[in-house]
Each structure stands twice: as structure tokens, then as C-alpha cells.
Amino acid sequence: MPATTDARIDAYIAKATPFAQPILTRIRKLVHKACPDVAETTKWGMPHFDYKGTICSMAAFRQHCAMSFPKAAIMNDPAGILTITERQGMGHMGNIATLKDLPADKLLLAAIKEAVRLNEENIKIARPRPDAAKELEIPAIFTRELNKDKAASKVFESFSYSAKKEYVTWVTEAKTEATRNTRLQTAIEWIAEGKTRHWKHKK
Numbered sequence: 001m002p003a004t005t006d007a008r009i010d011a012y013i014a015k016a017t018p019f020a021q022p023i024l025t026r027i028r029k030l031v032h033k034a035c036p037d038v039a040e041t042t043k044w045g046m047p048h049f050d051y052k053g054t055i056c057s058m059a060a061f062r063q064h065c066a067m068s069f070p071k072a073a074i075m076n077d078p079a080g081i082l083t084i085t086e087r088q089g090m091g092h093m094g095n096i097a098t099l100k101d102l103p104a105d106k107l108l109l110a111a112i113k114e115a116v117r118l119n120e121e122n123i124k125i126a127r128p129r130p131d132a133a134k135e136l137e138i139p140a141i142f143t144r145e146l147n148k149d150k151a152a153s154k155v156f157e158s159f160s161y162s163a164k165k166e167y168v169t170w171v172t173e174a175k176t177e178a179t180r181n182t183r184l185q186t187a188i189e190w191i192a193e194g195k196t197r198h199w200k201h202k203k
Helices: 007-015 020-034 106-122 140-146 150-158 160-174 177-192
Strands: 037-045 046-050 054-060 065-068
Touching: 007 020, 007 037, 007 046, 020 046, 020 054, 020 065, 020 106, 054 106, 140 150, 140 160, 140 177, 150 177, 160 177
Parallel strands: none
Antiparallel strands: 037 046, 046 054, 054 065
């Protein structure tokens, strides 16, 4: 092993159950073969292998081992070895109970090198903004009033999901139609002025 090994991983493997030790040792050896400049570390008590970011990790459990790739979702996988349901979850090789459960060395080496490539090229997994994944149901009457006021419509589109929701909720929760209409008109006026629903309470 090169000088970039970590004694904590030696200890982790030594403490693992007998079935897990050869599996962890094989994975570790192949990681170093695929990326000689890899640095070992531990995160959350599990062995991790870093090179310009995390390449992969491994772990031993009571009856199986697991190997994970943080960027599994965007890795090229022509051999189809990353075939579990939740590719971003723990264990992208499925449950590994024996050495035979590991892919052939050349396939695992290719997967590790692919993870290295993604880090070298600084390719990241696109993570949608929290608001982008949410869809707010806006009542037709609210939309119609917004469309009548270009300034209000433009400002409303620039609001965050929560700012939009505060206005929509305020209007739709009105007990009577009269109250709803009053709130709606007030909302349009405030929105056109660039004000959020609770602007009065903000300094």
C-alpha cells in the first residue's frame, strides 16, 4: 500500500467480521490501483477514498458489505454494475456477502476510474433548488387579477416559493367572498409595490 493509507482503515478492517475482511481488503486494493494518488480517510466511522473529492466509500455490516459512489447517478456504467434501485443511497453494488458478489476486478477498476474522472473534471450532480421542486397551486381568480397588473405579475414571478404561498394562502383562507376579494385586491397592490405578505412586520 502507498503512503496515503490511513491507520484507521487498517483498524476498521481488522475489527470487521471475518467474512468482511477479504472484501474490504479487495476494494481497498483496487481503489489504490485505479487511483495511485488517492487519500484514505474516515467519515461517519466508515472508510472513504478521496481524490479531488470523495471517489467512493466502503462499509461492513453484520451480514454484508457495501460500496458507494457519491456520483453514482451520473457515472457512465456500460457494464451495468450499478444496478440497485436507489443509486444515490448507501451501497451501489448491492449487498456484498462474499468476494464473488463483487464485480470482476476490471469492471470495478473501470467504475472507480470513472468516479475519479468526474472529480478531475469537477463534474457535479445537479441538485435542484428546494423551491424548484415545489409546485404551488394558484387559484384562477388570483392568476386573473395578477394578469391585469403587469407590474404585480412580474414581481410575483420573482418571489420565492414561500413568499408566493403566503399570499395565496392568505387569500384562499378568507371566510367570506367579500373578505377574499378585499384581500386579493390588497395583495395585488402590495405585490406591485414589491412587498411581501408580512412586509409590515419587517424592519
